[in-house]
Amino acid sequence: MNFTELNLTRPILRALEHEGYRHPSPIQTQAIPLLLEGKDLFGCAQTGTGKTAAFAIPILQTLYKQRQAGAPANTLQALVLTPTRELAAQVTQSFKAYGRYTRLRTAVVFGGVGQGPQVAALRAGVDILVATPGRLNDLIGQGLCDLSRISMFVLDEADRMLDMGFIHDVKRVIAQLPSDRQTLLFSATMPKEITTLAASILRDPVTVAVTPVSSTVDTVSQSVYFVDKANKGRLLIHLLADKAIVSALVFSRTKHGADRISRTLNKAGINAGAIHGDKSQGAREKALADFKAGRTRILVATDIAARGIDIDQLSHVINYDLPNEPETYVHRIGRTGRAGLDGIAISFCDFAEKAYLKDIQKLIGKEVAVVEEHPYPMQIFEVIPPQTRQRPPRADRAPRAERSPRAERPPRAERGPAVAEARDKAAAPRRKRRR
Numbered sequence: 165m166n167f168t169e170l171n172l173t174r175p176i177l178r179a180l181e182h183e184g185y186r187h188p189s190p191i192q193t194q195a196i197p198l199l200l201e202g203k204d205l206f207g208c209a210q211t212g213t214g215k216t217a218a219f220a221i222p223i224l225q226t227l228y229k230q231r232q233a234g235a236p237a238n239t240l241q242a243l244v245l246t247p248t249r250e251l252a253a254q255v256t257q258s259f260k261a262y263g264r265y266t267r268l269r270t271a272v273v274f275g276g277v278g279q280g281p282q283v284a285a286l287r288a289g290v291d292i293l294v295a296t297p298g299r300l301n302d303l304i305g306q307g308l309c310d311l312s313r314i315s316m317f318v319l320d321e322a323d324r325m326l327d328m329g330f331i332h333d334v335k336r337v338i339a340q341l342p343s344d345r346q347t348l349l350f351s352a353t354m355p356k357e358i359t360t361l362a363a364s365i366l367r368d369p370v371t372v373a374v375t376p377v378s379s380t381v382d383t384v385s386q387s388v389y390f391v392d393k394a395n396k397g398r399l400l401i402h403l404l405a406d407k408a409i410v411s412a413l414v415f416s417r418t419k420h421g422a423d424r425i426s427r428t429l430n431k432a433g434i435n436a437g438a439i440h441g442d443k444s445q446g447a448r449e450k451a452l453a454d455f456k457a458g459r460t461r462i463l464v465a466t467d468i469a470a471r472g473i474d475i476d477q478l479s480h481v482i483n484y485d486l487p488n489e490p491e492t493y494v495h496r497i498g499r500t501g502r503a504g505l506d507g508i509a510i511s512f513c514d515f516a517e518k519a520y521l522k523d524i525q526k527l528i529g530k531e532v533a534v535v536e537e538h539p540y541p542m543q544i545f546e547v548i549p550p551q552t553r554q555r556p557p558r559a560d561r562a563p564r565a566e567r568s569p570r571a572e573r574p575p576r577a578e579r580g581p582a583v584a585e586a587r588d589k590a591a592a593p594r595r596k597r598r599r
C-alpha cells in the first residue's frame with residue numbers, strides 16, 4: 165500500500181514525499197479512509213506507531229478541500245488537545261510539515277511561557293490549534309480563543325491526561341465545543357475511565373487498535389543487567405564507553421535522579437542533558453534541541469517529561485531505573501525501533517526492582533535476556549533467616565587453629581602485663597560465682 169491509494173490530495177502527497185514517507189503505517193492505513201469519511205474514531209495506539217500523521221493528514225485534507233470549495237480562510241476549525249507541551253510542539257510540527265503546501269495555518273498554545281505570541285498567532289487567524297488544556301482554558305476565560313466553529317476535535321494521549329490530573333480541564337474545553345463535530349480519541353492504554361470517557365464524547369465510533377501495549381515493538385532488542393543500586397552509575401559509564409551507542413535516552417524514575425545521573429555522566433566526560441518537569445520550559449527545549457542536534461550524546465528524562473519527545477533514529481533506550489508500572493516500560497522502549505528501525509533497550513535492575521521486572525515480563529509475554537557478564541554484577545543476595553541457616557558438616561569445617569584468632573596470639577609469656585591484668589580482672593567475678 166502506498167499513500168496514493170489513500171486518495172490523498174496532491175499538496176499532501178507532495179509534503180509526504182518531502183518527509184521521505186514511502187508507505188503508510190498500519191494505523192494510517194486503517195484510520196485515514198475512515199476519518200476522511202467523517203467518522204468518529206477510538207484509537208488504541210502508542211507513540212511511535214505514526215498516530216499523529218493518522219489524524220493530521222485527514223484533518224488537513226478535509227480543511228483543504230473545504231477551502232478549495234470556498235470556505236473562509238483562517239477560521240479555527242480543528243482542535244487537538246495534548247497532555248504535555250512537548251507533545252503539543254511536536255504535533256504542531258507534524259501539522260506544519262504535512263500541511264506545508266496547503267496554506268492552512270496551525271498554531272500552538274501551552275503553559276509555562278508568556279501568552280503574548282500565542283495570542284498574537286490566534287488573532288492573526290488559524291485553521292488548526294494544538295493546545296494543552298490548562299493554557300487553552302486560560303485563553304478561553306480571557307475571551308481570547310473562540311471554539312464555536314470547531315468541527316474536528318482530537319483528544320491525544322487521553323490516558324496520560326487522566327494520569328496527570330487534567331481530566332477536568334479537558335471536560336471544560338469539551339463543554340465549549342459545538343456538539344456537531346467529528347471527534348477522535350487516542351490512548352495507549354484503555355483503562356475503564358478511558359472507555360467511559362470515550363462513550364460520553366464519541367458518536368458511533370470506529371475502533372482502531374495497533375500495537376497494543378502488551379506487545380512490545382518487535383524490532384527492539386531488550387536486555388537486562390542485574391546490578392546493585394550503588395553501581396548503576398558506574399555500569400552506565402562502562403556501557404557508554406562503547407562508541408556504538410551514538411545517542412541514548414536514559415530514563416530515571418525521579419526528577420532528582422535525572423539530574424544526578426546527568427551530573428555523573430558529565431563528570432565522567434560524557435555529554436549529557438536532563439529533562440524533567442521541574443526544569444523551565446526554556447531549559448527543557450534547550451536540552452531537547454542539544455540532544456536532537458547531537459551536541460549532547462545522552463538525554464536523561466523522567467517518564468512524564470519524555471512523553472511526546474519525538475526523536476528520529478534513536479538507537480538506544482536505557483532504563484536506569486525500572487518503572488513500577490509495566491506499561492511504562494513498553495512506552496519507554498517504544499521510543500526506539502521506530503518506523504521499522506532496529507532499536508536497543510537496556511535495563512538496569514537492582515534487588516528491589518526484581519518484582520517490577522517480573523511484572524514487565526508478564527505484560528510483554530516474554531523473558532528479557534539477562535546479560536551475565538559485566539563488571540558490576542549484583543552483590544546483594546537474599547538474606548537467609550538465621551534459624552534456617554545451616555552449619556557446614558563437621559568434616560567440611562576448617563581445622564580449629566585456622567578458625568580461631570587465638571592461634572595468632574603470642575604465647576602467654578610474651579603478652580604485656582596490662583593484658584594479663586585485664587584478663588585476671590575479667591576472670592575474677594567468675595571465680596566468685598563458682599564459690
Ligand code: AMP
Nearest residue numbers: 185187188189211212213214215216503
Ligand atoms: P508518532 O507515532 O505519531 O509519534 O510518529 C512516530 C514517528 O514516525 C515520527 O517521527 C514520524 O515522523 C514517523 N512517521 C509517521 N508516519 C510515517 C510513515 N508513514 N513513514 C515513515 N515515518 C513515519
